[in-house]
Amino acid sequence: MGKSTHFFGQPVYGQLIKSLDHDKIVEISRRNGGERYVKTFDGFTHLLTMLYAVIMRFDSLREIEAAMTAEVRKLHHIGIDRVPKRSTLSDANARRSEKFFEDVYRDLYESNKDRLSSDSRRNGTEEWIKRLRIIDSTTITLFSNVIFKGVGRHPKTGKKKGGIKVHSVIHANEG
Structure with missing residues (x-):
């Protein structure tokens, strides 16, 4: 039996991050000035952390840190080497503007808009x-x-x- 990554029941978070390009996201962060004075918590890791927080519906940095600490064994598989502390998250949120996340969204949309549109738009509309x-x-x-x-x-x-x-x-x- 082969190891297919397209099996039924694959977590939504895993499907989401599979479509992200690490180097492109770090480059977008660098263009927006978010990679200055950064050692380990780059734009890609910040995006993964914020996506996790949104999916889990967390409201505070404390909740994010506690939940990620509880799931520390699974983080390496998605590309996060260590759990970010609250101060690191706070500094990253202050350093990286919302323009970074907007540019990542726009880039993802541009690369996937053909698959996201309905068939009626692609095949000519009645x-x-x-x-x-x-x-x-x-x-x-x-x-x-x-x-x-x-x-x-x-x-x-x-x-x-x-x-x-x-x-x-x-x-x-x-x-």
Whole structure:
């Protein structure tokens, strides 16, 4: 039995980082000035750490450090040699601007946009789908019944209304 990396159940994080190019990301970080005075925590490792934090829905540097310390045996396989400390993460977040992450996203999008688009865009779009629009209507409640009993006069039922009706229209061929 061969060792295929395309098996069912492969973790999302592993699939995500497989599409990243280490040298290209470090070069993007260098262009944005994020590699000055850096010894071990380069832009690629910073990106991997932040992706892990987003996927795990962490809110603080302490949570990131604690979770990565608990998973220290698995980090080497994804390219992280040591667990970054909170101060290192804080310094990296201050040093590397959001422009670095934006440029990495734009580069990934440019290299994968053909695979991300729908078949209807690639194979030429029918005329009717260009004119097709999707219409949605939803109500957003402005007041909770506990704090405010609504606005306006009481109707015969005794309930008041307080909300906004939102209508949106998008082209069906837009992503």
